[in-house]
Amino acid sequence: MISLNTANLMGHGCSKNLGISGWCGGDKRKISEKVVLRVNSKVREHNNIHNTGKEEEGEEKKVIGRKMESVLKPLRDGESVLDLSPRSTVSGGVEDVYGEDRATEDQLVTPWTISVASGWSLLRDPQYNKGLAFSEKERDAHYLRGLLPPTVLTQLLQEKKLMHNIRQYKVPLQKYVAMMELQERNERLFYKLLVDNVEELLPVVYTPTVGEACQKYGSIFRRPQGLYISLKEKGKVLEVLKNWPERTIQVIVVTDGERILGLGDLGCQGMGIPVGKLALYTALGGVRPSACLPVTIDVGTNNETLLKDEFYIGLRQKRATGQEYYDLLDEFMTAVKQNYGEKVLVQFEDFANHNAFELLAKYGTTHLVFNDDIQGTASVVLAGVVAALKLIGGTLPEHKFLFLGAGEAGTGIAELIALEMSKQTKAPIEESRKKIWLVDSKGLIVSSRKNSLQHFKKPWAHEHEPVNSLLEAVKVIKPTVLIGSSGVGKTFTKEVVEAMTSNNDKPLILALSNPTSQSECTAEEAYQWSEGRAIFASGSPFDPVEYKGKVYASGQANNAYIFPGFGLGLVISGAIRVHDDMLLAASEALAKQVSEENYRNGLIYPPFSNIRKISANIAANVAAKAYELGLATRLPRPQDLVKYAESCMYTPVYRNYR
Numbered sequence: 001m002i003s004l005n006t007a008n009l010m011g012h013g014c015s016k017n018l019g020i021s022g023w024c025g026g027d028k029r030k031i032s033e034k035v036v037l038r039v040n041s042k043v044r045e046h047n048n049i050h051n052t053g054k055e056e057e058g059e060e061k062k063v064i065g066r067k068m069e070s071v072l073k074p075l076r077d078g079e080s081v082l083d084l085s086p087r088s089t090v091s092g093g094v095e096d097v098y099g100e101d102r103a104t105e106d107q108l109v110t111p112w113t114i115s116v117a118s119g120w121s122l123l124r125d126p127q128y129n130k131g132l133a134f135s136e137k138e139r140d141a142h143y144l145r146g147l148l149p150p151t152v153l154t155q156l157l158q159e160k161k162l163m164h165n166i167r168q169y170k171v172p173l174q175k176y177v178a179m180m181e182l183q184e185r186n187e188r189l190f191y192k193l194l195v196d197n198v199e200e201l202l203p204v205v206y207t208p209t210v211g212e213a214c215q216k217y218g219s220i221f222r223r224p225q226g227l228y229i230s231l232k233e234k235g236k237v238l239e240v241l242k243n244w245p246e247r248t249i250q251v252i253v254v255t256d257g258e259r260i261l262g263l264g265d266l267g268c269q270g271m272g273i274p275v276g277k278l279a280l281y282t283a284l285g286g287v288r289p290s291a292c293l294p295v296t297i298d299v300g301t302n303n304e305t306l307l308k309d310e311f312y313i314g315l316r317q318k319r320a321t322g323q324e325y326y327d328l329l330d331e332f333m334t335a336v337k338q339n340y341g342e343k344v345l346v347q348f349e350d351f352a353n354h355n356a357f358e359l360l361a362k363y364g365t366t367h368l369v370f371n372d373d374i375q376g377t378a379s380v381v382l383a384g385v386v387a388a389l390k391l392i393g394g395t396l397p398e399h400k401f402l403f404l405g406a407g408e409a410g411t412g413i414a415e416l417i418a419l420e421m422s423k424q425t426k427a428p429i430e431e432s433r434k435k436i437w438l439v440d441s442k443g444l445i446v447s448s449r450k451n452s453l454q455h456f457k458k459p460w461a462h463e464h465e466p467v468n469s470l471l472e473a474v475k476v477i478k479p480t481v482l483i484g485s486s487g488v489g490k491t492f493t494k495e496v497v498e499a500m501t502s503n504n505d506k507p508l509i510l511a512l513s514n515p516t517s518q519s520e521c522t523a524e525e526a527y528q529w530s531e532g533r534a535i536f537a538s539g540s541p542f543d544p545v546e547y548k549g550k551v552y553a554s555g556q557a558n559n560a561y562i563f564p565g566f567g568l569g570l571v572i573s574g575a576i577r578v579h580d581d582m583l584l585a586a587s588e589a590l591a592k593q594v595s596e597e598n599y600r601n602g603l604i605y606p607p608f609s610n611i612r613k614i615s616a617n618i619a620a621n622v623a624a625k626a627y628e629l630g631l632a633t634r635l636p637r638p639q640d641l642v643k644y645a646e647s648c649m650y651t652p653v654y655r656n657y658r
């Protein structure tokens with residue numbers, strides 16, 4: 001049975017002045033969930049002491065006493081005050097936190113109590129706050145009388161009001177800040193808005209607005225939203241992970257901020273990306289918010305503007321490189337596995353390509369890792385191309401591809417397309433690669449450049465004369481599909497689109513670069529310059545375009561279609577490694593979701609309004625592949641994986657409190 005701390009029953013739920021700090025429950029989930037879950041399952045929880053203190057901004061906070069036990073224990077030689085290493089572990093490595101083993105008989109034990117958030121602290125707990133939606137009964141039971149005005153609203157009415165408010169803002173960044181504030185105030189309502197209004201709010205919490213938010217992150221920073229691991233934490237990364245208030249983590253999105261969208265090095269301010277991606281993991285893929293951990297690794301920045309910016313939030317130094325960089329990454333990856341086990345998914349996001357490929361190769365064999373920019377993008381683009389075949393004709397191996405940009409996205413997509421071609425033709429992958437050409441900042445990648453190319457470009461160095469410009473490359477290669485992944489805007493010029501159109505009845509043109517300012521061309525330009533013949537999709541969304549009396553709605557070729565469902569598939573199957581065939585499985589599931597009606601409208605992706613159904617199908621296909629490959633650990637395999645995936649998805653509907 002649980003014991004309740006009487007102080008908490010008085011309404012504010014805090015035993016005072018224990019002098020411990022850590023995660024402040026006032027702005028984040030935690031306490032109550034633990035209580036509810038632990039009460040139900042009768043699991044004892046040792047880290048639910050609350051405390052009051054003053055935050056930087058001077059607001060009241062609750063403090064979770066996760067570290068209390070180690071603080072109150074006598075220190076041994078070499079131990080720091082916050083040393084959390086297990087004092088005694090049984091053979092399976094299980095820490096004896098309750099003092100049950102013979103080996104810990106001589107150690108002090110803190111009698112942890114479990115408390116229920118109520119009253120003021122309940123209203124300040126974003127995971128449990130319902131604002132005006134607390135019922136009369138809940139207001140009585142949870143000491144809320146007088147703390148709320150008399151009216152009781154439904155969640156739907158709250159949603160209507162908030163959407164109305166958000167629509168009043170004309171500046172996208174204001175909408176972004178409003179959404180982040182909502183996430184910090186009332187998490188379920190935040191996700192309700194996002195799930196129900198996904199097409200309207202995706203551009204707010206994700207690209208393009210998240211790009212501007214990262215650029216101005218220092219100025220709009222209010223409360224930390226993820227875990228910051230900087231060079232200062234070297235040697236203490238495991239300890240830092242333990243500061244995070246949640247223990248059961250399923251998905252980590254981590255960046256080092258060096259290649260944020262097409263905006264370059266934004267250092268520590270890249271945090272907006274893991275936060276945004278994980279919001280999509282929950283809203284689009286149904287992974288529980290409490291199981292998501294955004295991380296930014298701060299090794300400095302080479303962005304001079306940020307280094308001089310008085311509001312910059314990161315380390316003020318040039319980027320660490322080489323051994324120093326890899327040591328910190330290695331400590332992080334090791335700590336992740338130590339703390340969360342084998343099945344936590346680590347998604348690398350927006351690393352620069354000189355680290356991204358190496359990190360993926362290095363940890364791909366030891367951890368469950370996924371690089372969204374290389375692999376997620378590949379999967380989404382392959383799906384779009386396969387779907388587009390219905391509109392442009394031919395089979396995949398019959399097409400010829402030209403990329404502008406030969407980095408993570410470009411070579412990642414190229415490789416997955418080649419893999420799929422080879423599966424279809426049974427020809428060696430080297431043969432399939434010959435149908436794919438890439439242009440980088442120095443021109444077409446050809447064999448005469450091979451010696452000076454980065455390793456990930458070498459497979460694409462085909463025999464050809466040097467070609468210096470994209471336009472020239474389009475003219476001589478005559479691709480049927482043109483893909484922009486350069487991070488440089490306005491590079492698909494009128495001449496380039498016209499050259500594509502003169503070679504193809506229906507040119508497939510994908511301008512993947514984000515945010516909108518970096519898009520290789522706009523939807524309007526693609527349709528106008530191709531005289532309405534292009535099949536077009538872009539990384540960031542464009543409004544429908546009217547051309548010669550016809551309305552063209554372009555799709556969004558963005559990895560957001562893939563990673564939420566892909567991650568869910570890994571989670572529900574308990575997969576321990578990512579395999580290329582899982583990327584193909586995700587791609588296949590996405591392509592199948594394009595309806596005849598979508599095709600009639602020239603779309604090669606289904607609308608985001610169906611994304612949860614799409615994600616469930618992607619998850620099921622990925623999980624099925626994980627079982628087939630023997631990489632799944634959650635046994636027995638559920639019969640109906642789509643139904644199972646749906647049943648596992650987070651729902652933002654308010655729960656009733658006892």
Ligand SMILES: NC(=O)C1=CN([C@@H]2O[C@H](COP(=O)(O)OP(=O)(O)OC[C@H]3O[C@@H](n4cnc5c(N)ncnc54)[C@H](OP(=O)(O)O)[C@@H]3O)[C@@H](O)[C@H]2O)C=CC1
Pocket residue numbers: 259260261262263352353372373374377380404405406407408409410439440441442484485486487488512513514515518538539540557558559560
């Ligand atoms: N829609 C989506 O889902 C996704 C979109 N992206 C977007 O794709 C873009 C690129 O990302 P990523 O591949 O990771 O970046 P990388 O830095 O890895 O690659 C960029 C590539 O573009 C080339 N390049 C840069 N400038 C030019 C130029 N003026 N002309 C020709 N080539 C040029 C670079 O050449 P060089 O090697 O010579 O320097 C490099 O090959 C970003 O804008 C990103 O936001 C990324 C992932 C997903």
Ligand SMILES: CC(=O)C(=O)O
Pocket residue numbers: 207260261262350372373513514539558559560
């Ligand atoms: C979408 C994405 O991952 C990027 O632009 O980097």
Ligand SMILES: [Mg+2]
Pocket residue numbers: 261349350372373
């Ligand atoms: Mg990215």
